[in-house]
Amino acid sequence: MNPDTITAPASWASFPSGTLPCASCGIPARDSIDAEVEVLQVFGRSGSAGYVPPRHDLLVTRCDQCRMIRQTALDLLSANPSVRQRIGAAEIAVHRLESALCALDAVGTTEPRAVDHLTATGADLVRLMDALTVPGGHARWAALARSASFVKAPSTPPSRARWSHLTPEQRQELRNTAARLLARRTEKPVDVLAPSDDGGPSGCMLCGVGAVEALREDAESVWTLMSADSASIGGPGRADSLDGVVCPRCDLAIDQAHGVGISAMTLSVRSFLGLPSYLRSLDNIDGLIGWAALPSGTAPNRRPWAHLDLGELREAAEALIGRAA
């Protein structure tokens, strides 16, 4: 064994016997047989390079409320498997979401309506974690114990009440972030018009839609600058390329098709008609032309692809979707 490695047999000096710290809110929690116990590792500084630093292995658990928070994180992730897959390891995903939910709990954002609002969809979960995982992780009592020095860590005092170890500044910051998230959730989307060089009406280069609904704070990122070769989007050949913007649907289609062209337009039309990607039919659509390749001065569309007659295609798509359902 490495002579510098001391795994100190530490116990919490400051907790009543028969209790362990709640790793989240910091109150003493019953240390019963059915309590789930975790090891909190606190490292000291290693004496010299190459040696493993000394370490305390301290036992922590969760109080009843904090155990429910962790369970909520588990339930939300199993209801939104794509969110979990995006993060990778299941354990990390749970930890991130639990930390974000702890932040809400710490500032008393616990009414079911508010929590439901903030966790309704996978996108909501991602937004919640982006905003609150890091401050929520810092807010947990385990972070406080870890930030103490190696010698002092085992005497980190318990919280007198749940989350009472938070500083007023920490609490205010968490409250502001939670309030911003809630405000965003209840905000109504607005029409964001396609930008143009001369300020006149413009549309998506492919589907021609002139406005896209988005939240005000996302307005800047709705439209994506794009340039395309007229012939590649079904128009007459020209020496110069066409410049403009594309809507989020067409931007995604361009990504999926690895470029602007007939494939991207096909994917955008299919997406507009609601055809799921697993239905292979209708993957060749004749007569597609991007809005930017129409004669200049053509008015933008109120609905995507309104410059084309999609009537028959729509009927075929609806029949297919009906059969697949």
Ligand SMILES: [Zn+2]
């Ligand atoms: Zn707790």
Ligand SMILES: [Zn+2]
């Ligand atoms: Zn478009």
